[in-house]
Amino acid sequence: xxxxxxxxxSTFAGPIDGLFLAILIITGxxxxxxxxxxxxxxxxxxxxxxxxxxxxxxxxxxEVIWTAIPAVTMVALGxxxxxxxVLIKDRKSVPPNAxxxxxxxxxxxxxxxxPGPDGKLGTSDDFTVRNQLHVxxxxxxxxxxxxxxxxxxxxxxxxxxxxxxxxxxxxxxWFQATKTGEYELGCAELCGMGHYKMRSRVFVHTPExxxxxxxxxxxxxxx
Amino acid sequence: xxxxxxxxxxEGGGAHDAHHAPMxxxxxxxxxxxxxxxxxxxLFVSLFFLLVGGLLAMQIRWQLGxxxxxxxxxxxxxxxxxxxxxxxxxxxVQLVSMHxxxxxxxxxxPLLVGVYANFLIPLKIGAHDMAFPRINxxxxxxxxxxxxxxxxxxxxxxxxxxxxxxxxxxxxxxPDLSGVTxxxxxxCVSIVVLGLSSVLGSLNxxxxxxxxxxxxxxxxxxxxxxxxxxxxxILGVLALPVLxxxxxxxxxxxxxxxxxxxxxxxxxxxxxxxxFWFFGHPEVYILILPAMGMVSDIxxxxxxxxxFGYHSMVFAIIGIAFLGWLVWGHHMFMSGxxxxxxxxxxxxxxxxxxxxxxxxxxxxxxMWRGNLRFHVPxxxxxxxxxxxxxxxxxxxxxxxxxxDIPLHDTQFIVAHIHYVLFGGSLFALFAxxxxxxxxMFGRVMNEPLGKLHFWLxxxxxxxxxFPMHIIGMGGQMRRIYxxxxxxxxxxxxxxxVFISLSAFALFAVQIxxxxxxxxSLKFGKKAPRNPWDDNGLEWSLPNPAPHGNWERTPxxxxxxxxxxSPEAGSADFLPQNLKLPSDRDPVPATLPxxx
Numbered sequence: 142x143x144x145x146x147x148x149x150x151s152t153f154a155g156p157i158d159g160l161f162l163a164i165l166i167i168t169g170x171x172x173x174x175x176x177x178x179x180x181x182x183x184x185x186x187x188x189x190x191x192x193x194x195x196x197x198x199x200x201x202x203x204e205v206i207w208t209a210i211p212a213v214t215m216v217a218l219g220x221x222x223x224x225x226x227v228l229i230k231d232r233k234s235v236p237p238n239a240x241x242x243x244x245x246x247x248x249x250x251x252x253x254x255x256p257g258p259d260g261k262l263g264t265s266d267d268f269t270v271r272n273q274l275h276v277x278x279x280x281x282x283x284x285x286x287x288x289x290x291x292x293x294x295x296x297x298x299x300x301x302x303x304x305x306x307x308x309x310x311x312x313x314x315w316f317q318a319t320k321t322g323e324y325e326l327g328c329a330e331l332c333g334m335g336h337y338k339m340r341s342r343v344f345v346h347t348p349e350x351x352x353x354x355x356x357x358x359x360x361x362x363x364x
Numbered sequence: 365x366x367x368x369x370x371x372x373x374x375e376g377g378g379a380h381d382a383h384h385a386p387m388x389x390x391x392x393x394x395x396x397x398x399x400x401x402x403x404x405x406x407l408f409v410s411l412f413f414l415l416v417g418g419l420l421a422m423q424i425r426w427q428l429g430x431x432x433x434x435x436x437x438x439x440x441x442x443x444x445x446x447x448x449x450x451x452x453x454x455x456x457v458q459l460v461s462m463h464x465x466x467x468x469x470x471x472x473x474p475l476l477v478g479v480y481a482n483f484l485i486p487l488k489i490g491a492h493d494m495a496f497p498r499i500n501x502x503x504x505x506x507x508x509x510x511x512x513x514x515x516x517x518x519x520x521x522x523x524x525x526x527x528x529x530x531x532x533x534x535x536x537x538x539p540d541l542s543g544v545t546x547x548x549x550x551x552c553v554s555i556v557v558l559g560l561s562s563v564l565g566s567l568n569x570x571x572x573x574x575x576x577x578x579x580x581x582x583x584x585x586x587x588x589x590x591x592x593x594x595x596x597x598i599l600g601v602l603a604l605p606v607l608x609x610x611x612x613x614x615x616x617x618x619x620x621x622x623x624x625x626x627x628x629x630x631x632x633x634x635x636x637x638x639x640f641w642f643f644g645h646p647e648v649y650i651l652i653l654p655a656m657g658m659v660s661d662i663x664x665x666x667x668x669x670x671x672f673g674y675h676s677m678v679f680a681i682i683g684i685a686f687l688g689w690l691v692w693g694h695h696m697f698m699s700g701x702x703x704x705x706x707x708x709x710x711x712x713x714x715x716x717x718x719x720x721x722x723x724x725x726x727x728x729x730x731m732w733r734g735n736l737r738f739h740v741p742x743x744x745x746x747x748x749x750x751x752x753x754x755x756x757x758x759x760x761x762x763x764x765x766x767x768d769i770p771l772h773d774t775q776f777i778v779a780h781i782h783y784v785l786f787g788g789s790l791f792a793l794f795a796x797x798x799x800x801x802x803x804m805f806g807r808v809m810n811e812p813l814g815k816l817h818f819w820l821x822x823x824x825x826x827x828x829x830f831p832m833h834i835i836g837m838g839g840q841m842r843r844i845y846x847x848x849x850x851x852x853x854x855x856x857x858x859x860x861v862f863i864s865l866s867a868f869a870l871f872a873v874q875i876x877x878x879x880x881x882x883x884s885l886k887f888g889k890k891a892p893r894n895p896w897d898d899n900g901l902e903w904s905l906p907n908p909a910p911h912g913n914w915e916r917t918p919x920x921x922x923x924x925x926x927x928x929s930p931e932a933g934s935a936d937f938l939p940q941n942l943k944l945p946s947d948r949d950p951v952p953a954t955l956p957x958x959x
Contacts, residue, residue: 142855146770146837153769161767168757175724175753179746182731187738188668193936194928195733199673203729204722208676211721215714215760222764223707229766230703248541286700291535292633294698294773298839298852301770305699307634308534309627312700325850329698329773329841331528333535333542334454337845 429864464529490578580950592657666742672729751787776836
């Protein structure tokens, strides 16, 4: 049992997990203030015979304080979040040296197209593998997402990456894996009765392993 | 209908006298135009649908806790849903779709708006009835019709929808991809009928509040419940038609072969999401604002203090409602919508934390230095504040777009929405149902049983929904039939079992509420005229109040929260219509109701 976000395996995990922790601390403080306040008032001001409530309609100073503090906090949080959001999802942020892989989603499988030995998608040496995503470690990967039928969502929890695949749209999303090993790619958007089993294995290889796998697949996969 | 020249109701006039003539059971309780009876009709119908939604939830939790194991009682369901007691994947998807649909459209929304906008608005503003009583009756019957149409989709070939309560296209637009035919059409038709019901109701509430306030009931003397219901009605009248339009387009895609949402023939998949959430986010506030309003009334009463920062509370309601129109894109951060739009929607979404915080701190301020009476409505109202706070704060995680990436469409969002809609709205409804029960039925609900129900619900509720945050952080996607398929989710399965067992207990303790509610109808203690020592106009009437409410329209001399006022003498409350020697009679400024 893991009581936190899944173990991190991409460069996005650092900022996202850090931001998660920051929000947890901010909201934690707010939560403690409110709940401790509630419990204190419930105990301290419970009705007793002969007591009368303090007659007041409020305080402008208090209103200003508890309007301004959340407002400033939220704007600051928005600015910090936006910095990382642009870094992760903005279309211009995909690194120019990224290795492009095509991911085509359909009910209920992932068709993953590799650029083959020439390293370019859309050429004759491309090959497609079902439900197996292989990527080299420490190398920016650009996933070119498309969908055959309905909306699916590309989700690898350890990479902190999620992006819907929408029919009629061509969406590019990138990531850089930091740890070799085996992971899982799941569908995060309800896509029909087989939604739950729309699963692919994800392998993060060392560059040598990846080159060897590519060579072997290209040999077996092309006509 | 709204001529000032009309005689004031209760001061003679043939039409009004007819109200007091003995009426047959059918006229009085079934085809009633009395806003209070219509409210009670809504109450029974939506409690039934709340039960339906709850039963669907229990099946969802069985499957998630014990995937592949035969469900007790599963043999009662047909083989298209359950084989050898095991829930089928297609039925599971239908369960989650219909649980959301029933809870949002046919349980929480009518419980808050159908019941309490109807019941409370005229009573609290001193009107004799709604502005348009017959349109009000039509609104109820259309809602019931819509509910029955939706319910009937369980009995048609291929069953109800399989695309979630959100009905994302093209899945919902293509029978060949969803496997649903008639069920999808019934969903669309039901939503169109329900939307009509909501729009008629909302127009009625808006008109009534604007035109039929008693003399002296100025805007800023209105109880916060009425403010919230009024603003909610404005949201309803603007939001529901958008959903109706979208549902008609979806129906055409399914039946007539149009392709509004199907890119194969030039449609736009994301168009549905924009339309749905342009309705859907204001809808979220339709589901929480009335709860906030009623809780404000109850907390002031329980604290024996004026509400802290009344004007801030009113402006916070308006602020939330306004911002509610600018945040729909936060449901679409992962949808492939231009990421720059994501930035915009993040800022507007984070800003909603501000009016929400104002509300929470003002409730705390109201309780500060009060003289707190913990009657059952107050317990549930305090439960609302503590749980809504968690639901509000957990929303900030998903509002921050980078953090939304791992959390979007996981159980974390399921936890969040249930902290708002169950911990928030439903606790507020338990408070409201108990609080205004004497006004509806002339009796008081059993107090010890009510307290037991509150504490057990509070405990099992948190045991059910809090761990969902954890499994959502762990990555468990929403709406998946069997989480144990994924290796990374397998270690979390014991927590899923824990959640399921807690959910069964949570469901079981609701039987206490049902027993209390039904038993008290007949055997509850007879309610005194003002059982909670409240200031609201409704408590100056007998319990239950007669058709037409007042013999004479009451005059209003002050705001609704003058608890513990020095002017009140030895009592700690000061009713809105009580004339003190220093008070001058107000000038009638609004129109008489019901004619």
